[in-house]
Amino acid sequence: MSTSPEGRADRGGRDGSTGGAESSVRTVTCANCGRTNRVPAAAEGSPRCGNCRAPLPWIAEAGDADFGEVAEQASLPVLVDLWATWCGPCRMVSPALEQVARDLAGRIKLVKVDIDKSPALARQFEVQAVPTLLILDRGRQVARQTGAAPANALRQWVDESLSMSHGPADPASRRP
Numbered sequence: 001m002s003t004s005p006e007g008r009a010d011r012g013g014r015d016g017s018t019g020g021a022e023s024s025v026r027t028v029t030c031a032n033c034g035r036t037n038r039v040p041a042a043a044e045g046s047p048r049c050g051n052c053r054a055p056l057p058w059i060a061e062a063g064d065a066d067f068g069e070v071a072e073q074a075s076l077p078v079l080v081d082l083w084a085t086w087c088g089p090c091r092m093v094s095p096a097l098e099q100v101a102r103d104l105a106g107r108i109k110l111v112k113v114d115i116d117k118s119p120a121l122a123r124q125f126e127v128q129a130v131p132t133l134l135i136l137d138r139g140r141q142v143a144r145q146t147g148a149a150p151a152n153a154l155r156q157w158v159d160e161s162l163s164m165s166h167g168p169a170d171p172a173s174r175r176p
Contacts, residue, residue, distance in 0.1 A: 023061035024066075028056050031102065040138045042069045046076050046106050055106025059098060062111050064120040071111045077162055080134040082127050089148035090131045095132075096151035100158060103151075108158065135161040 008016045024041035032054035041060035048055055062070040081097050083090035094112075101110035115122040115130060125134065128146070131163045135143040135158065143161035 024070075025059065026059060028059075030054055030056060031105075041066070042073070044075065047111070048106070057101040057105040058109040059101050060109065060111050062113055063118040067111075067113065067118070067121055069114065070137075071109075071136060074109050074111075074136075076107065076109045077142075077165075078109045078111050078134075078136040079158060080125075080136060081110065082115050082122065082125060082130060082134070084114060084116050084130045085132045086116075091150035092132050093154075096149070096154055099151040099157050103155060104158065108162075113163070129131040133157075135165070137162075137165050 008154070025038050026041070028037050028039050028047070029035070030037060030049040030052060033049060033052040035049055035051040036155060037047065037056055038052055039056055039058060039060075041062065046055060047058050058076070060070050068141055071080060079097065079100065081094070083094070097110055097112075101108065113121050115127055125132065125141075130146075131144045131146070133154075142165035145157055145158070
């Protein structure tokens with residue numbers, strides 16, 4: 001389990017007990033003012049603190065049923081973590097990915113997919129090894145990497161992937 005300030009408020013959609021992404025919410029503490037905010041798995045735009053309007057890290061889970069809504073329809077570029085609970089490197093890279101999501105708050109969305117619970121997505125993305133990391137820009141895959149890496153190397157890979165696909169990872173460049 002991560003030591004980050006984020007925690008799950010509701011697990012809706014993962015076990016099939018509720019309606020899907022709209023009920024999956026993560027609680028995030030603003031790094032700027034310390035206020036707690038609820039961040040849905042899928043929404044328009046990007047999350048901001050309700051108090052100070054600072055960008056918040058957007059970390060969500062998705063599965064076969066809600067991946068399109070959570071990841072492919074996102075207005076921000078999406079870093080997809082295809083992982084498995086039994087995978088040691090997956091558990092090691094998870095905190096690094098969450099750190100990248102915090103560092104790039106307002107510029108990327110991190111979506112975690114457990115391939116054992118989402119076999120259709122594992123087939124769709126032809127996952128041969130885990131962790132497999134993807135960058136999606138408006139639903140289109142622009143980069144892929146397999147294996148664990150430290151946070152600084154992952155951050156560099158994300159920055160380079162975004163600059164090659166859509167210019168610099170700058171919030172102003174994402175606006176129409």
